[in-house]
Amino acid sequence: MAEAHSVLGEQVRMPVEIRHADACSALFLTDARAAAALLAGTGLEPYTLLGRAVLSLAFVRYVDGDLGPYHEFAFSLMAKQAGRKDSTGAYIHWLPVNQSFTCEAGQSIWGFPKLMADIDITPVRGGHRCEVREGGKLVLALRISNGIPMPGGAGGASIDAYTHRNGILRRTPWVMNPSQVSGRPGGAHIELGDHPVSDQLRTLGLPKPAIFSSRIGALRMTFDDAATVLQTREVR
Numbered sequence: 635m636a637e638a639h640s641v642l643g644e645q646v647r648m649p650v651e652i653r654h655a656d657a658c659s660a661l662f663l664t665d666a667r668a669a670a671a672l673l674a675g676t677g678l679e680p681y682t683l684l685g686r687a688v689l690s691l692a693f694v695r696y697v698d699g700d701l702g703p704y705h706e707f708a709f710s711l712m713a714k715q716a717g718r719k720d721s722t723g724a725y726i727h728w729l730p731v732n733q734s735f736t737c738e739a740g741q742s743i744w745g746f747p748k749l750m751a752d753i754d755i756t757p758v759r760g761g762h763r764c765e766v767r768e769g770g771k772l773v774l775a776l777r778i779s780n781g782i783p784m785p786g787g788a789g790g791a792s793i794d795a796y797t798h799r800n801g802i803l804r805r806t807p808w809v810m811n812p813s814q815v816s817g818r819p820g821g822a823h824i825e826l827g828d829h830p831v832s833d834q835l836r837t838l839g840l841p842k843p844a845i846f847s848s849r850i851g852a853l854r855m856t857f858d859d860a861a862t863v864l865q866t867r868e869v870r
């Protein structure tokens with residue numbers, strides 16, 4: 635029988651399935667030292683490209699899935715376990731959502747850094763825009779311009795998602811099955827607000843041009859149970 639977790643009185647069975655979502659994302663090359671500072675204490679180090687750390691900003695509209703409908707914004711860094719080959723994955727640094735059930739599930743099952751925020755995802759002329767506010771403060775607004783159609787499987791991969799919560803580094807298998815994919819070099823415009831996370835992004839060198847941006851019009855995903863990689867401090 636599949637592993638089950640109790641979340642707010644409901645049973646969530648593994649793997650969790652997302653049957654329909656859509657997403658926009660942008661990749662940036664950022665300051666490697668600043669990225670290493672954000673990863674300090676996790677047991678991870680930045681994955682670098684041309685001497686720069688790789689930052690991903692993405693917003694997702696979940697329409698049909700095991701955790702219900704919700705909006706999500708993801709601030710992640712490509713990272714790897716120190717001294718271990720073939721360990722590259724996406725370290726999820728900040729993951730606001732706008733629904734309480736997925737917030738609790740993300741924290742308790744996978745250790746995701748989910749928190750409640752106001753997330754407004756809207757189509758705009760020539761693309762899509764996401765605005766995130768937390769505690770009444772603007773964190774950021776990210777606009778992704780339309781790209782050119784790409785092969786149906788583009789952007790789909792099996793990848794590890796790393797999280798670090800309560801002194802525990804976890805790794806979660808994450809499988810994406812995208813369609814209706816478009817992309818282009820550049821194509822992202824970011825506005826930073828007055829919030830601690832805004833300042834973290836400034837430290838990384840934003841706002842700056844993205845190296846690539848993409849839109850997935852139809853996205854299916856599965857998330858398996860998290861595995862503990864490392865306990866970085868005593869958990870009380």
